[in-house]
Amino acid sequence: MEQKAAVENGKGPSSSRVIAVALNGGAKSKHIVRWAAEKFISEGKVAFKLLHVFPRITGVPTPMGNLIPLPQVRDDVAVAYKKEIEWQRNEMILPYKRMLSQKKVPVELVLIEAEDVANGISMEMSQHGIKELVIGASSNGLFARRVKGQLLSSVISDCAPPFCTVYVVSKGKLEALRPSNSETNGDVVECDSGATNSTNSSSRYTNSTFDPGSTYSESPNSSPPGPVKQPDNLSCVNDGCNNSGTDSAECASSQPVNTKNLDDALSSSAGKRMSQTSSFKTADRESWITDQTCTYTRSSEASASKSQLGSSESQEKLNEEIEMLKVELRHIRGMYTIAQNETEDATRRLSDLGKLRTEEALKLKQIGEKEEKAKELAKIQKEKFEAAKREAVYARECAQREVMQRRDAEQKAARDSKERQKLKNVLGDPVYHYQKVTWEEIVSATSSFSDKLKIGEGSYGAVYKCKLHYSTVAIKVLHSKEGANSKQFHQELEILSKIRHPHLLLLLGACPEQGCLVYEYMENGSLEDRLLRKNDTPPIPWYERFRIAWEVASSLAFLHNNKPKPIIHRDLKPANILLDHNLVSKIGDAGLCTMLNLDPSSLSTLTLYKDTSPVGTLCYIDPEYQRTGLVSMKADVYALGMIILQLLTAKPAVGITHAVEDAIKEGRLTQILDTYAGRWPLRETAEMALLGLQCAELRRKDRPELKTILPTLERMKNVAEKARDLFAKNQVAPPSHFICPILKNVMEDPCVASDGYTYDRRAIEMWLRDNDTSPTTDFPLSNKNLIPNNTLSYAISEWKSKKRIQNGHYSH
Template identity: 30%
Template sequence: MEDMLYVAMGDSVKKNKSILIWALQNSGGKKMCIIHINQPATVIPMMGTKFPASSMKEKEVRAYRQIERQNKQKILDEYCRICGKMGVRPEVIHSDMDCIEKGIVELISQRGIRKLVMGAAADKHYSKKMIDLKSQKAIYVRLHTPPSCRIQFICKGYLIHTREGVLDEADVEVRSSQNSKPGSLNHLMTQSGGQNIGAAPSNAGRVSFYSESIASIDYTRGSRTDVSSLDGTEDPSTPKRRLDAQRGSDGCVESSTRYRPGSSYSTCSSSREVDTARNPSVRSEGTDNWLQSIELPHSNENLHHSSPPSVLDGSIDDTLYAKLDQAMEDAENARREAFQESERCGKAKKDAVEAMRRAQVSESLYSEEVKQRKETQEALAKEKEEIQKVKTQLNQVMEELQNALEKQSSLESQITESDEMVKGLELRMASAMELLQTYKKERDEFEAERDNAQKKAEELRRKQGEASSTKTPQFFSELLFSEIEEATRNSDPSLKIGEGRHGSIYKGLLRQTQVAIKMLHPHNLQDPSGLQHEVDTLRKLRHPNLVTLIGSCEEAHALIYEYLPNGTLEDRLSCKDNTPPLSWQTRICIATELCSALIFLHSYTPVSILHGDLTPAKVLLDANFISKLCDFGNCPPPSLDQSLKDNNITLCWRTELKGTTIAYLDPEFLLTGELTLKSDVYSFGIILLQLLTGRPPLGIAKELQFALDAGKLKTLLDPLAGDWPFEQAEQLAHLALRCCEMYRTNRPDLSSDVWTVLEPMRVSYGGSYSSSYLSSQEHSEPPSYFLCPISQEVMHDPHLAADGFTYEAKALSEWFDGGHTTSPMTNLKLEHCNLLPNHALRSAIQEWQQRH
């Protein structure tokens, strides 16, 4: 553990990268080990919110934990990649704990970690004056980690604080016992020193001081020593340099320590012990050679007659130090060879594992090949059986052929008899030809009469067509592909104004008129009949609150609609592009007009039309904020359910979920896979709740129900719409909740229940220009939007101008001929003077005129 540097890293690679780089630069060549404690999430995100893990299903929790493990592995791979760039291959220890700091302390205790690097605080807390820890995790680790571990706390690539580690009593006892073993260097020196008790006191002081200065660590039982001095960073020649520094001017060292027997030889022993404690290989391999090179004195007499050479007076030869350096070098070489051997062993183990893996792969391939061979043999056996069957069938065919030849001979004889019969029939045919001539004459007379009848019928059809064209003009046209490309500038992205599930919508100038061009997606073109079905449906529908289809281009797979400048209801409710919010009066009018359009579609004959994808994005607003429904007629013809409900057959559309927002979708559709007319009622109810509150659709019905029950409806009403009349707002809230009932049988009817509530509100609070299709059928006075803003008369040929208002074509032409280039309604300059026929409004005016 002392040769390993551990680094505690967090989840953010960006924030912890500086800690890892500091550790790599200051590792001193030690091995690296990355510690990562993962704290499992207690809440799991799902469907835009978070749920407690304890309330989730085990399968869902397992799936999320798997994602956590993958993310953790990516983080560890990134840390290893950073180490790899600096030439270090680290080890990795990771664990899952509910508390990160407790996990770090537990790992330190379990593995006996002696050196650790971790963060002191987040980078945002760093300052040059920072001298203490700012992280609660770092403070906890510093307080609870065993004292034997040395911890360095880093912040923003700087060392902020170091908690020095100390050796505990057990470690000191182990080192003391190793130094006192028989045969060890200290033991030998102590024995040799015991013979020097009679040495001259004059030398004892100097030698004793030399011994104490060399022995930088006192291995006494019960003492606690700083581990930082045992990390092997001190140069072996340090004791010698320290002695040289302590010498006086006369070459002697003043003695300030106690005299111990054998101190003249325990000096080298202590220095060697320190080095062997740092490097065990030196202790095992270099000690014996070094001891052999030292001649120990055997008697006190030698000390008296010839005093030993002393380093202090300069008489010791440097041979002893040379041998010591040689021993240390040999130990270093032995350690390096042992390390290389361990690397070779690890490589051999890896090669063995790889060989085992290859053997397993080969074994699996062999079993697969055996399986394939068995299957091939079975297939060959089956083919043999088939060949045998074919041979049997061939024999049967040969027998049938023989029978056919026999029948042929009999038929030839019958042919001969038939030839004789033919001659007789030819005579009869001659008489029949005469009758045929007579019949031809009669046929010619009948054909002439038929042609006359067809001409008369064609004339009647033409007259009827002219009469019907005066009532409902046929404006639908087939456009050229070149016109579509020119209008959209080859689908220029800057002209895109919308993206639907069926295609992209572009704003374009077609025949000098602003139009909206819907380019269908390629995946919607697999069924050409689908496009034709939508075109045939839309060209028959005329209603003031339905978007008008102007034309189509089959080659470009495009539909051309009238352009509505105020965008979708969804954009206006969210005030997109800083547009002003809709007033509550305008919202009541929009709800009434949307209800009118749905009633028209549901009551269409011979078969009702289901929208099936009703959202605020499908409701467009013109220049006067008149709402118009789009993207309808996409559902295929319905299938009749055999179950009768209230003596009426329920129409069911069996379809798939395609792009519909889940919040607007009928809940019964998720169970049955069938849409009904009441499915549109549910979507209408959600839109009505959004008009009231301005909130997102998900969960809005439950919020409003809780507010009504608690008497806090005013807190949910959209303040951007102005001051809602509370009674009407409460009435609309109850009506919307009825439309959003879970079961379709409990939802109200649009024409008898919803319309009777909305129409009186619109009449009381709606704007002067906003009206509806149904109300115009019940009053003799023409609606205000049937009148030309210039002449104030009912329009006969309504046209849409560049300002978004509809005028009588003749009156607007006279306005332009008078030299005006501004709008008669807004007095703003018009972008162009081109006009677009408003066929939907013309149809409504003509229908009103027929009724009144």
């Protein structure tokens, strides 16, 4: 604030000079500011005041181009518009302030609202006592326009206060100068105290053009250019005359002189001398001025001696002419001083330009290097873009295919849903998928429950193998009629009649009144009988055991994700896992299953179900369930871990976890494995054993979830399938209709396409993703629907089973 107050009072910080610079707001104002900076900053401590005059705001423009007077505009709109104009003006002048601020000098921006530019600047100069003003006179600037026949720069010079020195700059060079009255009066008084007329004649100058960098070659009759700044030591003109032995009185002798000849001689000499001023040094300036003064004095004396003027009027005229010559000498001296300063400025600028050129060359080199790096980077980015573009195209194609497949699946699901709804409407809800069997049919099929047909017996009833409706079935008969009303019977009937899974025992029929259930017949009995080799049954190879573990886990996952109610088996053990003729496992005995009244999508494995009377088989019951009565899905995981350990060792469940754990710690796992299963793969077997121990942890939270167990068991199953296929290499080639036309291998899941040919499901689905034609006939397919070929699938399974038996897979 102190610095700003000092600038406003005509003084800068620490009593520095204040230079006012009038800006017209044009692009060429930078030349004015640059000239002022180069001119005054080097002369000592200075402060700058940037002035800009703009007309008074009388109205607010509208989008239609009209102007609404301020009195007719709301006050808030007028204030906002004025602030906007003030901000625009500040933004226009701000770059010039930065130019000076970079040179570390005080700068102040002043906006003057006035209708008359010259009066506005003059009032600012007078109010703050600013003694030096720089204005512009460019050909297309504000100060080049005419006011009442005069250039605006000339009008500003005339209106400036008398104590102010005005510099007129054009194209970065001083064009004209109007000195202050203090400089002019001081010079005149010092030269001749009585020459008041000459003082008045030199107080105002025309706006003629002067280029300090040029030389003068004008005719002798031409007048010296002006105005120029008066030097501070103009008294040297008189000193030069006195040093040459001629004082002012001698110069003004009584003899008149020929003023015309004297003026011609002075102008000619001044022109010749000024043509050499660009090469003068500062030290030669005083001697040159002295010589010129003496030369003009002697010429005056010679002319006066030849003149014959006898009147005092001629003497006065002669004195006036001599005084005019002195003024013109001061003009010449000022021009020389300006030329000398401009020469020094040009030298300094040339040096600065040389440095700037070197810096620009270095910058240009750096830019070139950066450009090369940018080109390389652009090339790399272009390659990445092309790669990303290709990936995007591929991803879009894949997404389109997935959308089409999803749409087809949704349409199919919608059709299936409609069909199920129709079926529900016809049969009523719930729909039980089993056939009603009469008690007489059961008695006839079992030969009145003959012991010869009995294949098993449990605490709830006996199981018979018999023929029913021309099919071999297994019939489970409860011990008493009261059993038909038991909770376990109805729960097993309800669950098995509603769900279907390849590894869940299939319920074919039932006689609810007598408590009888009819199942599909499983040729190889229970897993427990085959593991313990009861009735001298052949052992199960290790790779089949890996597959059975995966099948049991997948069926448990199906039960746990059942909708609308998840199912927990609660009685999972080898005795309830049955094997068909191909050793495919299926879980049976769902009488102890529990259905949770929860949404499976929000169901957690930690969800507990209170059961005050735990049920199941000892050694397979979850220890926490047995202790607390709280059952969860982790209860089935515990039983699965026990089954995995029994598949590896073929030992009873009692103490099996401790035996396997000790064998692993002591490095003798191979000693407890079932040797009848063949040569176990050590790494996969060890991994399977560790998985079984994890599932059989005593604490529920330490057991893994089924979604974590399934991927490991599936990987084991794939290893087992590869091992099984090794035994089939030397066998007779399969029938041709077992071979997939695409894979050229025996089909796993045969399906019939719309062209009438049978393919492996996985292969034909991959083909249909990218093609619409038949892989066999190459003709367009009418549709992409696939129909399972169950007959061929059964034939392939039979062939594989016989093949395993022929190769002796069940031998030690």
